[in-house]
Amino acid sequence: MYNIVIVEDELIESESLRRIVSESVGNSIVHEASTGKKAIQLIDKLDQIDMMLVDINIPLPNGNQVIEYLRTKSASTKVIVTTANDDFDLVRSMLNLKVDDYLLKPVKKSTLTDAIRKTLDVSDVDIVASRALKQTVGTMIERCDYPQWHNFLFDALDNTCAATPSAISQRKILTDVLELMHQHLISWGEKGQPAAKTVTALIQEISQSGISASTYYRIMSRLLSIGETVFDHALKHFTGSMSFIDRAKFHIEKNILDNLTLDDIAARSFVSSCYLSRAFKKMTGAGFSNYIAGRKINVAKSLLQCSDLRINTIALELSWQDANYFCRIFKKETGMAPSDFRKIVAPVPA
Structure with a gap:
């Protein structure tokens, strides 16, 4: 940008x-x-x-x-x-x-x-790529597609941390995304200023220093907070129709680090807990609890790959009070223990 x-x-x-x-x-x-x-x-x-x-x-x-x-x-x-x-x-x-x-x-x-x-x-290639990125980000915000935003964001974050020759160019993509978020926040006027200042500081830090294992979780947390601000605003101004399943997914992403319960998400989706539970499995093919576990495990994978947080700390940050339970859930979802996963995917220092 x-x-x-x-x-x-x-x-x-x-x-x-x-x-x-x-x-x-x-x-x-x-x-x-x-x-x-x-x-x-x-x-x-x-x-x-x-x-x-x-x-x-x-x-x-x-x-x-x-x-x-x-x-x-x-x-x-x-x-x-x-x-x-x-x-x-x-x-x-x-x-x-x-x-x-x-x-x-x-x-x-x-x-x-x-x-x-x-x-x-x-170059013309740069211009085309820039326009495509702008449209991608704008469409996710316009549609309030919070799950897709988190998929997109964590891909960008994790690629920036990878110990590969392309990490520098991936860093540029991430800062370009943040610049687009900055523009979006600035367009709100004074309401967007606090989050815009946070974005500016992140852009400067990532541009100068990249993202290290020791800074990954802090930067990730700030990006999640900025995303919450942007998507809360998008939801308030959303003019399309949003099903209660999509609304449930929205609030799951918004509170992805918290202890999520069926009753809480159902209340925010304006349906009963029983109805949400039955409909969620029917519409998504995954049970409500399994869906949440899968979304949390995706975050855990990024933390295992890119951060220096201990496994029990990762469990706590994702609101699993029992690290052993987290390890069982992780192995069920991925087929391996968190420690083994980390050994395989953790980047080798350059």
């Missing part, structure tokens, strides 16, 4: 740039500043700016001064300058500030698109 800042004082021009950037780089968050002062405020506010498009002739401080200030904060931010002034001295000063491209207005859409993609090294 890219943080891109547009510094342009003409509203029509700014809107055009935003549209071109969004089309050129699908996985981007676009910020806009109509003055040099607002641009500097964004530089101070944002943890990372991947690219800045700057019109030199903006109200003071001018574009040149904005870039000078940017360079005191970041040497890696890509900069594309747009101006109607074809002045050699100006071009030379831009080179001294490590500007990546210099475009004379009016700029053709195709020229600007090529410049943006070249500057950020974005």
Whole structure:
């Protein structure tokens, strides 16, 4: 996910740039500043700016001064300058500030698109993958598909922890997912700010340090909490029809680390316990208790593979007070004891 800042004082021009950037780089968050002062405020506010498009002739401080200030904060931010002034001295000063491209207005859409993609090294394959990821995440939230979200989330988490050459690219996928969640939370206004700040901190930590065995459970717990916030909001605004079975599954996922009872889930699904129990087996092919055990065991597998938590601690975190009972359930579901599973799947240190 890219943080891109547009510094342009003409509203029509700014809107055009935003549209071109969004089309050129699908996985981007676009910020806009109509003055040099607002641009500097964004530089101070944002943890990372991947690219800045700057019109030199903006109200003071001018574009040149904005870039000078940017360079005191970041040497890696890509900069594309747009101006109607074809002045050699100006071009030379831009080179001294490590500007990546210099475009004379009016700029053709195709020229600007090529410049943006070249500057950020974005390919058509990246754009397609970004759009697909955005649609996948958006569809799960829109449909309140909490079980599928957890399947998707744990796959992303576990792939990031794998001791393979692809772990770095998998880390990028996870942070892109978090950026999409951040955008979703920001769209709520003040209500989404606390969770959005947590997401920002996680993105920074995962980008810089990855996910280790010692940090996996903490990061996983925060992601589960963020998911709860997002899907609670999605459920309140859900306009489709949700069966009581899907509602039951929703609340199972929401409370996946807790001690779940048939009575509690039935009450939240607006049906009787007996009716839910019979219908759940008929509709899903799995008994209510077996379904919950299976969902919890999926979480346990990730914790055994990627975290350094002891087996009895994992049992407690999943609300099984008896570690021996957890081991029996785990062996029933997987065919092996938790300790044997861990030996097989735990990543080998690089």
